[in-house]
Amino acid sequence: MDLDLEKFFDTVNHSKLLEVMSRTIKDGRVVSLISRYLNAGVMKGRKYEESTKGVPQGGPLSPILSNIMLNELDEELERRGHEFVRYADDRMILCGSKRGAERICESITKYIECKLYLKVNREKTQTGKINKGIKYLGYQFHVKDGICRLGVHAKTQKKLKSKIKELTMRSNGVSFSKRKRSIKAYMRGWMEYYKETELISFMVRIDSWYRRRLRMCIWKSWKKPITRFRNLIKCGIKKSIARSCANARQGFWRMAGGMVLHKAMSNENLRKAGYPCLMDYYSLLHVE
DSSP states (O other), X not given: OEEOXXXXXXXXXXXXXXXXXXXXXXXHHHHXXXXXXXXXXXXETTEEEOOSSSOOSSSTHHHHHXXXXXXXXXXXHHXXXXXXXXXXXXXXXXXXXXXXXXXXXXXXXXXXXXHSOOOBOTTTOXXXXXXXXXXXXXXXXXXXXXXXXXXXXXXXXXXXXXXXXXXTOTTSOOOHHHHHHHHHHHHHHXXXXXXXXXXXXXXXHHHHHHHHHHHHHHHHHHOSHHHHHHHHHHTTOOHHHHHHHHTOOOOHHHHHTSHXXXXXXXXXXXXXXXXXXXXXXXHHHTOO
C-alpha cells in the first residue's frame, strides 16, 4: 500500500500537534514558543496571511514537527503489527495480500482523518504488488533471479527527459557556460540518487537523445552558413561536405541527427567541450 497524504505540510492540525508534544515536553514555555511559531503567519508578497494550520516550510523546525506528528501514525502501525517504511511523509505499508492491503488502507485512512486530522489523497494512494509499477521515492521494484531489485519508475524517467529537454532548449537564451553548469549539476545529482538501480540500457538511450539535442543547440548557435562552414572545417569535415551541409535548408533537429554533425560533434568532442552524460557519472560511481 502506497499511502499519500494530501498537502501534508499545509494541513497539520496545530491543536493535535501541540497535544502530542505536551505528552513528553513538560516545560510549558517550550510548547508556548512552538505554538507562537506555528501561528506567526506568513507574508505572501506584501500581504500578511494568518496560519491557522500547517507547518511553515524552510525552517529547521519544519521536519522535526512533521516527524513528531507522523510518529503517531508509526506507533499505530507498529501496535497493529504492520510492516512499513517511511521517509518524511512518504510511506509504504507492506501487506500479505491485495485484499489485506485494501482492508488496511480503509482502516488506516479512517485513523489518519479522524484521529490525526490529516487528509489522505485517495487518488494517489494505491494498493498493488510491489513489482507491478508501485512507485516509492521515484523508485520501482522488480524481482530478478529471486532477488528484489531497484529500478527507476516510468514517471521518474519521463520527468528526467522533460528536465533535460528544458536544459537543452535551443531558444531559452541561456549561455553555453551556464547550460553546461546546469546540466552537470542536474545529472550528477540525479545519478547520485539513482546509482543503485539497474538502468544502463535506459541511460544509453537517454544519452543518445540528449547529445542530439546538444548538437541541435550548437548548430543553431552557428547561425550563418559561413560560420557553420568554418566550424565544420575546424571539426575535421572535408570542405566539399562542409559547404553542402552549411547551406542545407533542413531543420535543426533533422540536421542534428545527420552523420556530418555526429562526426563533427562526436561523443568524445562533446565530452571534451564540457558536456557530460549520465553514463559518465554512472561509470565514475561504479569504478571497481
